[in-house]
Amino acid sequence: MPSYKLYYFNGRGRAEVARLIFAAAGEKYEDVRYERDQWPAHKAEMPLGQMPVLEVDGVKLPQSLSIARFLAKQFHLAGKDNFEQAQVDAVVDTIYDCLTKYVPIRFETDEAKKEELTKKFLAEELPKHLQNFETLGKLYGKGGHFFVGKQLTWADLLFFDVGAIILQVDSNAFNNHAWLKQNRAEVEKQPKIAEYLKNRPQTQF
Amino acid sequence: MPSYKLTYFNGRGRAEISRLIFAAAGQKYEDIRIEREQWPALKPKTPLGQMPVLEVDGVELPQSAAIARFLAKQFHLAGKDNLEQAEVDAVIDTISDINTAWPASSSDEALKKKFLTEDLAKHLQNLETLGKLYGKGGHFFVGNQLTWADLRFYTFGQTCIEAAPDCLNNFSWLEQNRAEVEKQPKIAEYLKNRPKTSF
Numbered sequence: 393m394p395s396y397k398l399y400y401f402n403g404r405g406r407a408e409v410a411r412l413i414f415a416a417a418g419e420k421y422e423d424v425r426y427e428r429d430q431w432p433a434h435k436a437e438m439p440l441g442q443m444p445v446l447e448v449d450g451v452k453l454p455q456s457l458s459i460a461r462f463l464a465k466q467f468h469l470a471g472k473d474n475f476e477q478a479q480v481d482a483v484v485d486t487i488y489d490c491l492t493k494y495v496p497i498r499f500e501t502d503e504a505k506k507e508e509l510t511k512k513f514l515a516e517e518l519p520k521h522l523q524n525f526e527t528l529g530k531l532y533g534k535g536g537h538f539f540v541g542k543q544l545t546w547a548d549l550l551f552f553d554v555g556a557i558i559l560q561v562d563s564n565a566f567n568n569h570a571w572l573k574q575n576r577a578e579v580e581k582q583p584k585i586a587e588y589l590k591n592r593p594q595t596q597f
Numbered sequence: 598m599p600s601y602k603l604t605y606f607n608g609r610g611r612a613e614i615s616r617l618i619f620a621a622a623g624q625k626y627e628d629i630r631i632e633r634e635q636w637p638a639l640k641p642k643t644p645l646g647q648m649p650v651l652e653v654d655g656v657e658l659p660q661s662a663a664i665a666r667f668l669a670k671q672f673h674l675a676g677k678d679n680l681e682q683a684e685v686d687a688v689i690d691t692i693s694d695i696n697t698a699w700p701a702s703s704s705d706e707a708l709k710k711k712f713l714t715e716d717l718a719k720h721l722q723n724l725e726t727l728g729k730l731y732g733k734g735g736h737f738f739v740g741n742q743l744t745w746a747d748l749r750f751y752t753f754g755q756t757c758i759e760a761a762p763d764c765l766n767n768f769s770w771l772e773q774n775r776a777e778v779e780k781q782p783k784i785a786e787y788l789k790n791r792p793k794t795s796f
């Protein structure tokens with residue numbers, strides 16, 4: 393039985409998908425959270441000077457998506473065969489492409505510029521990403537509510553997490569995307585996930 | 598025996614990693630190359646309006662990294678267990694981060710110059726760090742054997758060298774890694790015969 397230690401800031405951010413996977417699997421781990429002022433002292437301990445990092449029996453693994461995929465595979469939440477795992481990976485990459493477009497806007501310091509970029513993102517970028525997510529869910533979901541193969545995988549957990557970020561920017565974002573709304577609702581009502589969401593720390597990010 | 602069809606532009610770009618995996622594995626596939634003028638007609642027929650796309654027994658898969666990882670796993674080039682596969686994925690993601698940070702060709706020259714002369718070295722240092730962390734003392738990124746992380750760095754390294762010919766001068770481990778990939782017989786053969794394209 394490996395021991396797992398997850399290092400991140402005290403927030404959801406890039407670690408939350410891993411925490412959701414642990415929760416969905418009912419697996420224990422050490423959830424290490426560094427406050428901003430603690431981080432400089434620990435930065436050199438991490439392979440790339442970044443977090444999240446997952447430590448598995450003493451071996452440190454950086455990169456949030458690699459961490460999540462590793463955990464999902466450990467706990468059978470990655471897709472049931474190589475091809476389903478590839479479909480899950482394709483959904484994950486498509487969600488990540490959208491997040492990558494949004495992150496620079498989120499961290500823009502000029503408020504006026506940020507507002508303008510956000511408006512542009514919502515009007516021009518986001519709609520095609522949402523359409524892409526639905527396209528893949530209908531292509532791989534075998535008619536069900538989950539992205540791939542009629543069962544919960546980490547693609548659904550990632551979309552749940554990134555979906556929350558999108559809804560913070562625009563609470564109406566999924567109004568024309570019933571399939572995406574339904575998918576998040578299915579994740580939310582999984583008993584272990586519901587329990588986790590009720591009890592997790594409330595943080596700013 | 599599945600049938601594989603890879604569709605992309607007539608260039609290396611985001612498909613070359615998959616072509617290298619097929620080559621390293623000695624696996625046949627249909628290598629469809631679309632010219633720029635053919636693309637608009639094909640675009641709406643692809644799942645996300647993008648390429649590359651891999652068709653496996655008639656089912657389409659988009660996303661170059663997902664495609665490459667699938668093929669690497671099919672042909673035992675992905676890492677020997679889940680943790681090694683995660684180490685390989687971490688190297689892949691770190692290369693992907695460099696691509697994200699790389700200024701677009703439309704950016705101003707000063708920004709591009711800063712990236713090549715200052716930032717790129719820090720990114721390459723990160724890759725060397727991972728190779729030394731996971732490489733078990735050998736020349737490959739993970740576990741003393743060739744994985745798609747090495748093949749990915751091989752293609753990425755070509756991009757770096759074309760932009761800044763001396764970028765690997767201070768990174769002998771990375772240079773040695775590419776040399777090891779290049780001398781694998783099936784890879785050497787593939788490199789000799791592959792189409793020469795501008796990207």
